[in-house]
Amino acid sequence: MARPLDPLGFEDEMCPVCKSRKYLNPDIVFVFNPECYHSMCLNCANRLFNDGPNQCPHAGCNKTLRRKGFRSAFFGDLAVEREVDIRRRVAAVFNQVEDDFETLQDYNNYLQMVEDLTFELVNGTDERRRQAEAQLQAWEAEHRADIERNKKAGREADEISRVRLAAERDAVRQRRIEAIKEAEAEKRERVRSREMELDNLAKGTTAMTAEPATKVQLKRRGQVNRVAETASNPAIATTGMGTGASEVERLSIRGLKEKPKAPAPQGPYDPFGGMDFAPSRYKLHGGLSHPLMEKYRLDRQHVAGGYSFDDFAARALYEAFAGLGVFVEDEKEVGSGIGLSQETSMAAGIAAVVDADKMDLD
């Protein structure tokens, strides 16, 4: 609403019809009609258009205006006001969202097209403006159903976020009230227990009795806290309900393109790529022992840290039998699987020595 400060610029403040100025009549209100965006004071508008449609009093403008169409401007510059109106109208027609498009590129092209059209409507020559206007209307007529649907979806999203915000605000308020109540209760309790203590002192009882009083207070405080927790829970529950409702609502939105489904769960991640760690040649049993192990079993320095002798036995047995059935000569000569590629890479390593001239190491 803030208009640019213009202490001398009276021409802006003058009604072009009755020539009254803001300076003389501080209560003057300017209105305009979005048909032609010519402003005049409210008195003139009432006077001229009360009897029904009439021609715009501006020289050279022959638009027929109605009283109903007049409104006061939001922006000081009426050109801006006009552009905003046009944009609002275009946005109401071209209300697709990114989810409606297959790719981001498509969506960007669409936005570009809309912006071009808007520019024509705002700044174009008469000819081009008419053309753009026709395009806009044609699109509106053609895609009425889509537009309606998107509008509805937008409204629903607005509604959902409004509900959620309201629920949150409600919860916050609830919590604040609870906190205030709690603080008051605590204060009261403190005063009460203090009085009780004073009474006790006056009666001449020992500290033995005073202690239970503070204990009682502490207990109460814990209770209060628990009460506060349960009190805040309903708020959480309501917000939870809000989101739950939003999910239900979201499902009812139609017309969105099929979203690619998330891949089916593949089970927990296996860092070892499905390798089997269960021993197949030996069996771990409790009877495994070694003189060294027995020696350290009694050593406090080893045992205190949680050294696992079973783990050591498992590792020793694994090493004893791992690779027993791996026949290097066969597997590397045949080049089965891994062997061959590794061997070639080693050969490459040797071959690289040939290029020692190009060698530059750090």
Add this chain to the structure above:
Amino acid sequence: MASEDARYRETSQFQAWSFSPAQLAAMREKTNAIARQRIAERMLASASNPPTSNNTSHANTPDPSGHGTPNPTENSTPTLPDFLKPEEEALLVSFYVSELLRAADHLGVPDEVRATATVFFRRFFLTNSIMTYPPQEMILVALFVGSKAEGRFPRIIEFQQKFNTKQDILAGEFLLCQGNRFNFEVRHPFRALMGATMELRSYGDIDEQRIIAAEKRAHEILLFSPLMTDAYFHYTPSQIMFAALSLADRGLAERLIQETFHFVPPTTNNDNTPAVTPLPGLENQGIGRKEGGSKGITTNDERAAIVGPGIRDKVMGTIEACRNMLSTELPERKSHWTSESIFKSQIRPVRKKLTKCRDPDRWNLSELQRQRREAGVRRADSEERPAASNGSKDAAIFGGDLSADAPEKKRRKVDGNGLEDPFGGPL
């Protein structure tokens, strides 16, 4: 496939450092041939350049462009020395491994460090010739890096005090890691031996003293024989362990094999032992093993493939071959490598030959490292210049100095070389 074998196949020891004897011999031949060619070129290049001009590294390194220019009449003056043959190289590597073991004893490192250092050393001189890099220094480098790889972090001061060298060890560290293709985990048979004796003990009918004696002897063998031979290249740690155990006490090793590969396929059984009812002794235990152990193994075929007699015979054959290999270098041969007469008659002639044909550029590790650093700095400088001109333009626009754009420089460096080999350029 047994799950333990599948796990072993995932190790770098199997994937990158296991070879058949033929492959190993071929690789040694190739390494030797390449080293001959490179060293000959470098010798000619350094001879064609007068020695007064080798004040910088640039004069010493062979220049690819100027390489073709010296005509044969000029560089006929230095006669190429007699290069080592692959067998001689292998002999020297074995000799230096024995030296490494002596150095390890001197340092008093644990068994794993000793073995890891040896394996590093052997692997390094598999793809690099002993004529290219100095083995005497690489021994200490291998011990140093091996200690680190086994989780012990010795101070370089200790090495300096014991061996009176420090710079070369530090200079050779990265080189050794590169030569090992950064595969730092070496699987050893020591813990496996403990596992095997645990299993033997659990049978309950074997004399404890026998087990202890066998373990002691096998451990002794493991500390020497597999390291002095190519066993780590040809066999898996468990096979090496079984071979050593078999050398120590053949009966125990065979018993363990028999108990492990206990499965009798139902087709071969007799009338009195039907397939469905397992034998009270071994078979019963075997069934229990299956149920307690792996998840999906149910069919007899699969079990036979893992613990059947067919694979048992094959495993025994492999262990026998490994045993033969180990028996060529029993711990008693330690004196062979340290004896003065052997050294004089066998090693010294080869070493003399080596002093004549070693690489002029790469023999001094510290010098080599210095040169490479300088080359790196020079290259970085030359890269900076075009970047600086770019940067000034950018600086004019953005009002800041953008030429110190380290990641950009690094990326370009990576693009320039090392594309074919992810572990860096050739050594």
